[in-house]
Amino acid sequence: MFTKRIACIGAGYVGGPTMAMIAMKCPQYKVIVADLNKARIDAWQTDSLPIYEPGLLDVVQAARGRNLFFTTDIAGAIREAEIIFVSVNTPTKTFGEGAGRAADLQYWEKVAREILRESTSPKIVIEKSTLPVKTAQTMETILNAKGDGVHFEVISNPEFLAEGTAVKDLLEPDRVLIGSRETPEGLKARQEIVDIYANWVPAERIVTSNVWSAELSKLVANAFLAQRISSINSISALCEKTEANVREVAHAVGMDSRVGSRFLNASVGFGGSCFKKDILNLVYICESYGLHEVARYWESVITMNEYQEQRFVRAMIRAMFNTIVDKRIALFGFSFKADTSDTRESPAIFVARKLMEERARVVITDPKAIENARHDLEGAPVEYAEDPYQAARGAHAVAIMTEWEEYRTLDWGKIYGSMEKPAFLFDGRNILDHKGLYELGFNVYPLGSPAYRHF
Numbered sequence: 001m002f003t004k005r006i007a008c009i010g011a012g013y014v015g016g017p018t019m020a021m022i023a024m025k026c027p028q029y030k031v032i033v034a035d036l037n038k039a040r041i042d043a044w045q046t047d048s049l050p051i052y053e054p055g056l057l058d059v060v061q062a063a064r065g066r067n068l069f070f071t072t073d074i075a076g077a078i079r080e081a082e083i084i085f086v087s088v089n090t091p092t093k094t095f096g097e098g099a100g101r102a103a104d105l106q107y108w109e110k111v112a113r114e115i116l117r118e119s120t121s122p123k124i125v126i127e128k129s130t131l132p133v134k135t136a137q138t139m140e141t142i143l144n145a146k147g148d149g150v151h152f153e154v155i156s157n158p159e160f161l162a163e164g165t166a167v168k169d170l171l172e173p174d175r176v177l178i179g180s181r182e183t184p185e186g187l188k189a190r191q192e193i194v195d196i197y198a199n200w201v202p203a204e205r206i207v208t209s210n211v212w213s214a215e216l217s218k219l220v221a222n223a224f225l226a227q228r229i230s231s232i233n234s235i236s237a238l239c240e241k242t243e244a245n246v247r248e249v250a251h252a253v254g255m256d257s258r259v260g261s262r263f264l265n266a267s268v269g270f271g272g273s274c275f276k277k278d279i280l281n282l283v284y285i286c287e288s289y290g291l292h293e294v295a296r297y298w299e300s301v302i303t304m305n306e307y308q309e310q311r312f313v314r315a316m317i318r319a320m321f322n323t324i325v326d327k328r329i330a331l332f333g334f335s336f337k338a339d340t341s342d343t344r345e346s347p348a349i350f351v352a353r354k355l356m357e358e359r360a361r362v363v364i365t366d367p368k369a370i371e372n373a374r375h376d377l378e379g380a381p382v383e384y385a386e387d388p389y390q391a392a393r394g395a396h397a398v399a400i401m402t403e404w405e406e407y408r409t410l411d412w413g414k415i416y417g418s419m420e421k422p423a424f425l426f427d428g429r430n431i432l433d434h435k436g437l438y439e440l441g442f443n444v445y446p447l448g449s450p451a452y453r454h455f
């Protein structure tokens with residue numbers, strides 16, 4: 001009764017939401033999401049989903065059990081489907097050649113080999129994970145190694161969703177990119193994938209290209225986004241020296257329609273599982289083609305991010321009279337951005353560790369990410385508090401690490417009243433009313449503009 005059978009290997013931040021959206025929008029397709037992590041698959045079958053994304057539960061509930069299924073039977077899912085999305089993790093390699101830079105493709109290759117082993121009919125295999133340009137070639141070589149006449153077509157369909165807004169991004173994507181070989185078989189497979197998205201995405205937003213352009217575009221998109229953050233963060237340091245205000249500068253610069261206003265907020269730095277990893281990957285690829293200047297150029301985006309994180313901690317220590325030994329410091333937010341529980345590469349991890357090195361007493365509060373924080377800082381002497389008011393009680397300083405909307409509307413007067421004096425506030429996301437907080441009694445340290453101090 002289903003007109004297509006689609007499988008997705010990898011039920012993470014990308015595989016889960018993407019497939020849930022396809023299933024919700026296309027009741028005529030059967031969608032099977034498979035993962036070897038049983039706890040994750042079990043959680044997808046409950047209403048406590050394994051990841052937090054606003055609106056995701058509604059999407060999952062609309063299709064689960066109807067045409068959306070979660071399983072650990074990877075082989076079965078491969079056998080049943082004619083279209084297989086692969087959305088496994090592709091972290092930075094931690095060993096051997098290219099360690100610390102190249103993408104670790106072991107998970108991807110294992111899946112490719114499993115597809116090869118289990119397939120008795122032709123399949124379209126889709127790179128959903130972010131991969132180095134030219135990976136499709138390797139995949140084709142592995143998949144067509146058996147020579148038994150079963151044909152595989154490899155398509156690149158990178159995912160551009162952002163955590164925290166995944167449902168909205170999937171519902172109304174800026175674009176969907178589908179790259180293929182430009183052979184008759186490749187173009188036919190490309191059209192099959194276009195047809196899936198055409199169920200809800202307007203035709204002009206479905207972009208097609210050759211397979212290498214699609215692979216590379218994902219790395220470049222993330223590199224450009226991260227570059228904007230590093231650009232404005234570099235200017236925040238200059239603003240602090242010159243009495244310019246980075247919010248005013250960003251506003252004025254962003255009003256130029258050629259520049260645009262989004263992604264120009266100075267902050268403690270970017271995090272997340274993708275930006276750093278994808279830039280490192282881009283750098284590695286450039287190096288491997290001998291493009292050293294290009295590699296250095298993109299590498300500097302990461303260097304600037306690290307500088308910003310370090311600068312933030314240094315400023316905290318300096319402001320608090322050059323010692324934070326035994327001082328209670330409350331970190332407000334631990335996820336790498338608002339509206340997600342994801343803490344991978346969160347600047348808060350770096351800041352928490354540095355503060356502990358300086359022997360501060362660190363307290364962490366976050367509306368969604370405390371469980372992940374416990375995991376990231378396992379064994380460290382950290383206190384966790386669900387309630388931000390409790391976290392701040394008796395603290396010498398509060399540092400905003402994540403731009404959670406609720407932090408804007410806290411009763412900051414009450415928080416000030418419960419803290420040690422002088423009370424410090426470091427706004428690592430530039431989201432609060434700095435002058436107002438100063439008037440409540442805080443010594444306030446924004447990013448990229450002068451501090452408001454009572455002494």
Ligand SMILES: NC(=O)c1ccc[n+]([C@@H]2O[C@H](COP(=O)([O-])OP(=O)(O)OC[C@H]3O[C@@H](n4cnc5c(N)ncnc54)[C@H](O)[C@@H]3O)[C@@H](O)[C@H]2O)c1
Pocket residue numbers: 009010011012013014015034035036037040074087088089090107110111128129130131159160161162163273274
């Ligand atoms: N997280 C994002 O915001 C985002 C956005 C766009 C693209 N991407 C890219 O998408 C890919 C997946 O990212 P993610 O955040 O969803 O990762 P994730 O770690 O959340 O999920 C990956 C899943 O793959 C599973 N897996 C690994 N090897 C497997 C195998 N052999 N068989 C079955 N399952 C296997 C893991 O158990 C895990 O559940 C990455 O390449 C990433 O760069 C991520």
